[in-house]
Amino acid sequence: MPDRTTIEFSGLTKTFGTVKAVSDLSFRVEPGVVTGFLGPNGAGKTTSLRMLLGLVTPTSGTATFGGVAYRDLENPLATVGTALEASSFHPGRSARKHLEVYAAAAGLPPSRIDFVLGLVGLSTYAERRAGGFSMGMRQRLGLASALLGDPGVLVLDEPTNGLDPEGIRWMRGFLRSRAAEGRTVLVSSHVLSEVQQSVDRVIIISRGRSVFEGTLDSLERGGAVRVDSPDRRYSRRSPSPAWRRDEPRRACSSRVRPQSRSAISPSPREFP
Amino acid sequence: MIAAIRSEILKLTSVRLWWVLLLILVGYVGFTAALLAGLFGALGDQMSAQEGAPQFPDGLLPPIVYSTATAIGYVFPLILGALAVTSEFRYQTLTPTFLAQPRRSVVLGAKLVVLAVAGALYGVAALVASVGLGAPVLTLVGVPAGLDDGDTWLLMARVVLAMALWAAIGVGLGTLIPNQVASIVIVLAFTQFLEPILRVGTSFIEWTAAVGRFLPGAASDALVGASVFTSLGSGTATVEPLEWWQGGLVLAAYGAVVAVIGALTTWRRDVT
Numbered sequence: 001m002p003d004r005t006t007i008e009f010s011g012l013t014k015t016f017g018t019v020k021a022v023s024d025l026s027f028r029v030e031p032g033v034v035t036g037f038l039g040p041n042g043a044g045k046t047t048s049l050r051m052l053l054g055l056v057t058p059t060s061g062t063a064t065f066g067g068v069a070y071r072d073l074e075n076p077l078a079t080v081g082t083a084l085e086a087s088s089f090h091p092g093r094s095a096r097k098h099l100e101v102y103a104a105a106a107g108l109p110p111s112r113i114d115f116v117l118g119l120v121g122l123s124t125y126a127e128r129r130a131g132g133f134s135m136g137m138r139q140r141l142g143l144a145s146a147l148l149g150d151p152g153v154l155v156l157d158e159p160t161n162g163l164d165p166e167g168i169r170w171m172r173g174f175l176r177s178r179a180a181e182g183r184t185v186l187v188s189s190h191v192l193s194e195v196q197q198s199v200d201r202v203i204i205i206s207r208g209r210s211v212f213e214g215t216l217d218s219l220e221r222g223g224a225v226r227v228d229s230p231d232r233r234y235s236r237r238s239p240s241p242a243w244r245r246d247e248p249r250r251a252c253s254s255r256v257r258p259q260s261r262s263a264i265s266p267s268p269r270e271f272p
Numbered sequence: 273m274i275a276a277i278r279s280e281i282l283k284l285t286s287v288r289l290w291w292v293l294l295l296i297l298v299g300y301v302g303f304t305a306a307l308l309a310g311l312f313g314a315l316g317d318q319m320s321a322q323e324g325a326p327q328f329p330d331g332l333l334p335p336i337v338y339s340t341a342t343a344i345g346y347v348f349p350l351i352l353g354a355l356a357v358t359s360e361f362r363y364q365t366l367t368p369t370f371l372a373q374p375r376r377s378v379v380l381g382a383k384l385v386v387l388a389v390a391g392a393l394y395g396v397a398a399l400v401a402s403v404g405l406g407a408p409v410l411t412l413v414g415v416p417a418g419l420d421d422g423d424t425w426l427l428m429a430r431v432v433l434a435m436a437l438w439a440a441i442g443v444g445l446g447t448l449i450p451n452q453v454a455s456i457v458i459v460l461a462f463t464q465f466l467e468p469i470l471r472v473g474t475s476f477i478e479w480t481a482a483v484g485r486f487l488p489g490a491a492s493d494a495l496v497g498a499s500v501f502t503s504l505g506s507g508t509a510t511v512e513p514l515e516w517w518q519g520g521l522v523l524a525a526y527g528a529v530v531a532v533i534g535a536l537t538t539w540r541r542d543v544t
Contacts, residue, residue: 048544054374055367056542082371088364095287105279105372145368181362225522 003066004031005079005153005184007225008050011061014047014159014208021047025231029186029203031152036199036216037188044086044208045188049157053082065153077106080153081146091131095122095141098130099148108149116144122151143171152182160194172198219221276373277380280356284319294397297348301340302401307407309337313413320485321410330525334418335404341398341431343499346438346492347463348398349391353442354459356387357534358452364398366543380535383443384527391439396434403428427497430516434495441488441527444543463489471501474486481511494519 007029008154014022022044029035039045050056052063054070065080073079089098099113117123120140125133130141139162146154154175160168175198179185188194195202201218204212212219283289283410296385312333373379407417418424442459445502449455467489484490492498514522 050542050544053371055370056544073374076374077372084367085364086365090283090359090363090365092287092289093283094286097282101279101282101286102368102372104282105275105369107275 005066006030007063007065007153007155007176007184008067009048009052009061009063012048012051012058012063012237013060014044014051014056015059015200018040020208022051022058022205025210026061026207027203027213029184031184032182033060033200034175034185034187034198036195036202037063037186038192038195038202038203039188039190039205041160041190043190043205045190045205046157047208048205049186049188050154052155053080053084056067066159075106075149076104077117077149079149079151080155081149081151082137082155083139083142083146083159085142089130089133089138089141092129094127094129095133095144096126098141099144102145103148106149112150117145118149136167139163139167139272151183153184153186154178157188159187159191160189168194174238175233201220224259273378273382275388276343276378280379280382280386281371284386289391290352293352294399295350297394298401300398301345301398302405303338304344305340305402305406306409308340309333309409309415310413311452312336313410313415317413323377324393331413331416333420334421334424335407335427336500338399338408338424338427339431339483339493339496339498340400340406340500341402341500342434343396343491343498344491345394345398345402346435346495347459349435350445350459350463351440351456352390352394353387353439353444353447354455355442355452356383357443357446358450358455358467361450362452366382370543376539379533380474380539381441382530384440387439387443389437390430391442392436394439395435399428399431399437415443430496430520433520434492437495437520437523437527438492441530442524442533444527444530444532447539448530448537450538454467468501476487478511484509485514485523488513488523491519491522491526495523522542 009027012025013020025044025048037045037049047056048063051058052070062069064070070076070080075079077233090241093101095117097115099116100110103110103113114123117126119142122137122140125137129136133141139159143156143159146156159175160171163171166256173183175187179200187195187199196216199216201215202212203210204219280476316333360369369379372378402418407419412416445459446455451460467487471484471487471490474480474487485494491514493501495516496519497516
């Protein structure tokens with residue numbers, strides 16, 4: 001595995017016409033922990049990640065991996081693993097061929113393909129065309145692409161979307177174990193509860209601006225951001241840090257909870 | 273670059289499009305070649321039966337029959353090349369493509385190389401159809417098939433070159449017009465309707481005929497050296513057709529111009 005890499009956003013700004021999608025975004029994502037990148041739909045999460053990955057050119061500012069822009073990385077897929085949206089497949093191409101295409105482009109050994117297919121549980125569907133995949137299978141294939149190069153950094157956009165409870169639980173454990181190995185893990189989501197049990201630090205953006213950066217504990221104490229759900233009392237009594245560390249599985253068991261999807265409300269007056 | 277080329281080969285061969293287009297190309301060209309050989313062969317027979325009627329000069333017919341490979345077949349490599357690019361936009365596979373190879377010009381270069389080779393192979397297949405069916409039919413109606421003539425084999429080599437160039441033009445066109453439907457509509461409208469009209473329309477006046485020689489289809493026919501369209505030429509103006517190498521350069525110039533404009537515009541845009 002490559003060295004520990006820090007992701008650094010510095011004054012990142014993107015303007016589409018007159019709309020400021022992202023303004024002056026600055027934060028660091030450290031290795032060894034899972035960092036949640038949260039914000040309501042349209043807050044600029046995906047645009048920020050796409051700028052980080054060299055897909056979108058920033059209006060100003062930079063986003064780098066250990067000081068190196070994605071476009072200048074020597075071996076991008078072996079440095080950074082990315083799963084953006086779950087639809088970037090040619091529907092007529094099988095899962096295995098999809099991975100072969102990008103393994104070839106990055107000069108990665110073909111042996112990785114079977115390995116990552118097994119890792120995400122797609123081995124039995126490898127020869128099927130991706131066009132017939134369910135949302136959950138697409139997510140898994142996206143994750144398999146991200147893991148092809150055994151990268152030290154993982155950037156995942158809404159990775160639990162469309163996964164069943166078992167899949168979500170698996171994903172949480174997976175992200176934690178990756179971070180425990182010293183990798184850098186950045187996970188975006190618009191649903192706090194989906195990442196609550198798996199992230200250590202959070203960065204919350206709203207309308208393209210960073211409104212909170214810190215540990216989950218300080219977020220729970222701070223009250224600067226309201227976690228809105230029909231079941232707010234339950235959310236308030238969310239698990240203590242010690243509880244989370246001791247029994248991470250309980251929180252994400254597939255047992256049905258009265259309300260498991262609490263969304264972050266972008267109510268502006270509550271932001272500092 | 274080698275990795276990018278391998279990736280593009282996998283992209284092309286891992287979906288069904290290439291052989292579907294190839295089957296139609298072979299069927300269409302083979303049928304037309306056999307039909308022309310039979311029709312003109314029989315016509316020539318009838319004319320030579322009448323005293324004083326104009327005769328087909330010896331060796332005129334085989335090039336017309338064999339060059340159907342390009343004269344009607346060139347639209348297939350053109351579409352293959354255009355789809356190789358537009359499908360990346362349509363299925364958002366540009367995201368994983370540029371993640372694996374952030375230097376976009378390398379991706380475009382690899383596409384041009386791979387599609388040119390694919391176009392050349394289409395040319396070989398189209399010749400197998402046009403010569404494979406045309407030559408026996410010509411022999412059957414008593415016209416020498418010309419396969420012992422070196423010029424016939426040179427013509428075939430130029431057919432292969434023309435088909436390679438058409439596929440590269442398709443790639444350039446796809447980058448210029450990334451919308452798949454628009455791209456295909458423009459290809460079909462131009463090649464099947466607009467250009468034939470322009471070629472006939474320009475062929476009556478001296479100076480328009482001189483310009484008309486530089487239309488892509490006309491340049492392609494000049495490169496190959498024969499075409500059912502030029503042979504049936506309806507114009508009254510007498511303009512020297514382009515030399516074969518001039519036709520080739522004009523065709524290559526079309527490819528270079530569309531690819532460069534595409535590379536500097538849509539290919540550099542934000543991938544969202």
